[in-house]
Amino acid sequence: MVLPISSITLRRLNMKLKNPFTTSFGTMQTKGFFIIEAADDDGHKGFGESVAFSSPWYTEETVETTKHMIKDFLINIIRANKIQHPSEVRDLFKPVKRNNMAKAAVEGAIWDLYSKQQDITLAQALGGTKQTIEVGISLGIQPTVDELLKKISRHVEEGYKRIKIKIKPGWDYDVLKEVRKNFPDTQIMADANSAYTLDDIDHLRKLDELNLMMIEQPLAHDDIIDHAKLQSVIETPVCLDESIHSADDARKAIELKSCQIINVKIGRVGGLAEAKAIHDLCHEHGINIWCGGMLEAGVGRAHNIALTTLPQFTMPGDTAGSSLYWEKDIIRPEVTVQDGIIPIPDKPGIGYTIDKEALESFTVEKEIFPI
Numbered sequence: 001m002v003l004p005i006s007s008i009t010l011r012r013l014n015m016k017l018k019n020p021f022t023t024s025f026g027t028m029q030t031k032g033f034f035i036i037e038a039a040d041d042d043g044h045k046g047f048g049e050s051v052a053f054s055s056p057w058y059t060e061e062t063v064e065t066t067k068h069m070i071k072d073f074l075i076n077i078i079r080a081n082k083i084q085h086p087s088e089v090r091d092l093f094k095p096v097k098r099n100n101m102a103k104a105a106v107e108g109a110i111w112d113l114y115s116k117q118q119d120i121t122l123a124q125a126l127g128g129t130k131q132t133i134e135v136g137i138s139l140g141i142q143p144t145v146d147e148l149l150k151k152i153s154r155h156v157e158e159g160y161k162r163i164k165i166k167i168k169p170g171w172d173y174d175v176l177k178e179v180r181k182n183f184p185d186t187q188i189m190a191d192a193n194s195a196y197t198l199d200d201i202d203h204l205r206k207l208d209e210l211n212l213m214m215i216e217q218p219l220a221h222d223d224i225i226d227h228a229k230l231q232s233v234i235e236t237p238v239c240l241d242e243s244i245h246s247a248d249d250a251r252k253a254i255e256l257k258s259c260q261i262i263n264v265k266i267g268r269v270g271g272l273a274e275a276k277a278i279h280d281l282c283h284e285h286g287i288n289i290w291c292g293g294m295l296e297a298g299v300g301r302a303h304n305i306a307l308t309t310l311p312q313f314t315m316p317g318d319t320a321g322s323s324l325y326w327e328k329d330i331i332r333p334e335v336t337v338q339d340g341i342i343p344i345p346d347k348p349g350i351g352y353t354i355d356k357e358a359l360e361s362f363t364v365e366k367e368i369f370p371i
């Protein structure tokens, strides 16, 4: 049976983050992104969210490249092909190299549309099994250690299951040592966003004494060789984020022992089908995975929640509550977290309703493409 799609709408939104978010690369305050709406003639609407940032610091994609890819390539592919199941979109998009975040935004809208047509949840469509998921929070680099400690206290009290701390040279060992001293029993991890090289091995080895859950992407964004060298001489488990763009990348990293853990982001790997393939591979190899975040608005957050219902997502992810990022999110209800837990919504598709007024108020550009 063909999966009917009658139009795809591309909406560009601008939303201001409640708090600036600082990584080893710089600070973000507003987020531009696309909400993709895939509609059929029976009134079903599926939604996807693009996660590329305005500048290419995390991967090579940007808001502008996302638009170019979707408008000039991906929509034409959808138009030219009959789709029976959303898992086919991954192969249809293969002739377009990389540009994973653009692909994921369109593919995600089609998964949501399909789930609504079938009257099942997106989690069910993916084969998810959990009724609730556990989440942690990611804290950007703060102006002072004191401010970091205050934020950690607040989130530990709220019940977040683990605290991730962004690090960079000059904001690492001493800061984490202070954190560990104040929070001896909290699950703490660090994310370097590729700020180090193998020259820093001795420095990174000092982190072993702090009993961190893991160190995320310490070395180059495109590396799996040096990470294997690093992992062989440090005890702290290495987690890869930027380096993994596909199940094939994950296979190679596992084979080389470049990491013990993988952060799976739907956008970075090109969509839900690829994310599920990475999940299945890691399940087979006993590699723990968790769902990363890209400072998403509600639609992206809902997709992350659905993906995390798959069983090998054994570690708390970065999908924190909407109100930590936004004055007002674009979904109803907003994502709320209690004691570090998010219940899986039971409505069809992503399970959250689009707040049309909010969506409209953040929209700066809109284009409809008939399919």
Ligand SMILES: O=C(O)CCC(=O)c1ccccc1C(=O)O
Binding pocket: 058, 137, 138, 191, 193, 241, 292, 293, 294, 295, 296, 318, 319, 320
């Ligand atoms: O809170 C979130 O959504 C995740 C925050 C985060 O760590 C992050 C935010 C933007 C870009 C990259 C990363 C990352 O995981 O490396």
Ligand SMILES: [Mg+2]
Binding pocket: 191, 193, 216, 217, 241, 242, 263, 292
């Ligand atoms: Mg990361």
